[in-house]
Amino acid sequence: MSLLELHAVSKRFGGLIANQDVSFAVDAGQIVGLIGPNGAGKTTAFNCVAGYYAPSAGRITLGGQTISGLAPEACARAGVGRTFQVARTFTSMTAGENVLAAALLRHRRVGAAREQASRWLEFVGLERLAERPAGSLTISEQRRMAVARALATEPRVLLMDEVMAGLNPSEVREMVVVVLKIRERGIACLVVEHVLEGIMPIADRIVVLDRGVKIADGTPAEVSSDAAVISAYLGDA
Amino acid sequence: MSRTAWLRLAVLAAALAAPFVVADASHLNLLILVLMAAQLGVAWNLLGGYAGQVSLGHAAFYGIGAYTSTLLLLNFGVNPWLGMLAGGAAAALLSVAFGWSCFRLKGHYFAMATIAVAEIVQIVFTNWEYGGAAVGLTIPMSHDGWAWMVFAEKRPYYWIALGLLLATLAATAIVERCHIGYYLRAIKDEPDAARSIGIDIKRYKQIALSLSAFFTALGGSFYAQKELYIDPGSVLSTALSIKMSLVAILGGIGAMFGPVAGAVVLTTIEEITRSVFGGSGRGTDTIIYAALIIAIAVFYPTGVLGWLRGRIARRNARRAHGARVEALR
Numbered sequence A: 001m002s003l004l005e006l007h008a009v010s011k012r013f014g015g016l017i018a019n020q021d022v023s024f025a026v027d028a029g030q031i032v033g034l035i036g037p038n039g040a041g042k043t044t045a046f047n048c049v050a051g052y053y054a055p056s057a058g059r060i061t062l063g064g065q066t067i068s069g070l071a072p073e074a075c076a077r078a079g080v081g082r083t084f085q086v087a088r089t090f091t092s093m094t095a096g097e098n099v100l101a102a103a104l105l106r107h108r109r110v111g112a113a114r115e116q117a118s119r120w121l122e123f124v125g126l127e128r129l130a131e132r133p134a135g136s137l138t139i140s141e142q143r144r145m146a147v148a149r150a151l152a153t154e155p156r157v158l159l160m161d162e163v164m165a166g167l168n169p170s171e172v173r174e175m176v177v178v179v180l181k182i183r184e185r186g187i188a189c190l191v192v193e194h195v196l197e198g199i200m201p202i203a204d205r206i207v208v209l210d211r212g213v214k215i216a217d218g219t220p221a222e223v224s225s226d227a228a229v230i231s232a233y234l235g236d237a
Numbered sequence B: 001m002s003r004t005a006w007l008r009l010a011v012l013a014a015a016l017a018a019p020f021v022v023a024d025a026s027h028l029n030l031l032i033l034v035l036m037a038a039q040l041g042v043a044w045n046l047l048g049g050y051a052g053q054v055s056l057g058h059a060a061f062y063g064i065g066a067y068t069s070t071l072l073l074l075n076f077g078v079n080p081w082l083g084m085l086a087g088g089a090a091a092a093l094l095s096v097a098f099g100w101s102c103f104r105l106k107g108h109y110f111a112m113a114t115i116a117v118a119e120i121v122q123i124v125f126t127n128w129e130y131g132g133a134a135v136g137l138t139i140p141m142s143h144d145g146w147a148w149m150v151f152a153e154k155r156p157y158y159w160i161a162l163g164l165l166l167a168t169l170a171a172t173a174i175v176e177r178c179h180i181g182y183y184l185r186a187i188k189d190e191p192d193a194a195r196s197i198g199i200d201i202k203r204y205k206q207i208a209l210s211l212s213a214f215f216t217a218l219g220g221s222f223y224a225q226k227e228l229y230i231d232p233g234s235v236l237s238t239a240l241s242i243k244m245s246l247v248a249i250l251g252g253i254g255a256m257f258g259p260v261a262g263a264v265v266l267t268t269i270e271e272i273t274r275s276v277f278g279g280s281g282r283g284t285d286t287i288i289y290a291a292l293i294i295a296i297a298v299f300y301p302t303g304v305l306g307w308l309r310g311r312i313a314r315r316n317a318r319r320a321h322g323a324r325v326e327a328l329r
Helices: A042-049 A072-078 A095-103 A110-123 A139-151 A169-184 A220-224 A227-234 B003-021 B025-050 B059-076 B080-102 B107-127 B155-177 B179-189 B191-196 B201-227 B238-251 B258-277 B284-299 B303-328
Strands: A004-013 A016-026 A031-035 A057-062 A080-082 A157-161 A188-192 A205-210 A213-218
Touching (some): A016 A057, A016 A188, A016 A205, A016 A213, A031 A042, A031 A169, A042 A157, A072 A080, A072 B191, A080 A139, A095 A110, A095 A139, A095 B179, A110 A139, A110 B179, A139 A157, A169 A188, A205 A227, A213 A227, B025 B155, B025 B179, B025 B201, B025 B238, B025 B258, B059 B080, B059 B107, B059 B201, B059 B238, B080 B201, B107 B238, B155 B201, B179 B201, B191 B201, B238 B258, B238 B284, B238 B303, B258 B284, B258 B303
Parallel strands (some): A031 A205, A080 A157, A157 A188
Antiparallel strands (some): A004 A016, A004 A057, A205 A213
């Protein structure tokens, strides 16, 4: 049994089928990339796992426990952490307080949560910015702060939605280091990426979606030589 | 002790001693009105400022407080101090129904729903015989003194109003420092991200609303004891709801002392315009009062407190800059 499992998950919005019978699994300490062209249904699948959508059909389990249909806050409690495409920073707070607010989930006392927060800020390399207003951080820093915030909920699986999009090459390298460190801690990572350069070298497995359907699932090498994947990305020749 | 702690202690001592210095009853009454407005603004701020849920129906809680303590006193002889707590509890209870119906809506729609709920409460009390209907209720002066919260002079009312304000500020300070404060700000800033870190949004909005309703109702009970007369127009009107939000918004939303600053400015303007331009019967005072409110909103969008803080920050920056220039020479 894997840590996170999707069993034939489908999600329909009226007549639009965003996900159709999508099944895959993520093990503890594994980085799984979820890729696919625009409109492939990556973010929809992601939102089903994090509780923002209830699947129309199918089942999602975390450690054997069904989490599909739970509210986002219940998913967070169960051990699903997530980041968003835009950082969704709490702008009335400092960077440290952003992470502190998340640490309160497992540590109700503010003092204890503050200690946890500074640990996670250090983990992503932002400890010197703890006292800064969060809105004044650069995009790259806010992305890493959002990762620290998600980690502070002490998740078993961390969902990262396009954390590398729009970053310059050196910022992508910083983020890659963070993702690798997260895997070292035994946390499962499910990474949605539109850009493949960041995720391909570090992923243990890649799941490819196209038009809501899973078309490939394997190591990065297997997937990048798969005929269906090539035609999905480049179009049918 | 830090400088701000000393400053706060000095302000508190001055506030406690004020009734001994201010001899004129009408001046003391103005101070009481400021304290009452500040207390309501601080209570409103718990929901409107910290959780970002703008309520224009808080008069419902104020009225519930006033009516609960007064009805308990008139019909069952219940001591007003206990009646005040009962009023707070009743308002906190009503706020669950209020939240259940209104928190389904967001932003402007939430604000509109709160007006509707408050209107319903007002209509119920206007037509309810037991509650005095449109005629209202009068509290007799037969029992007076601290035990019955009825006084012939103004000074005790001043101290009670000050006590209520301090209690509401203390509750705000506790909320601000514990997990609830962080959760409310997270909900206000980014509700979706707040859910992703495990915050049950409805639950925490309701906690903020219940606390806010409780303290607003205490203010209502106090009003009843001070005026010894209540009717739907004086304790349940929409104008009252708007005033509570104005005090907080003009003072500085989401900051602990913002509504206090707002109450000082707003109540002073209100009373001055009334004494200078009132009595003409043409509503000149109201027009000028409204114009001044618009001016504050336009020129000081962060509120009176935000403007003061900005000034202090700029002054400090100038001084720091001057010191750096000196050091370079």
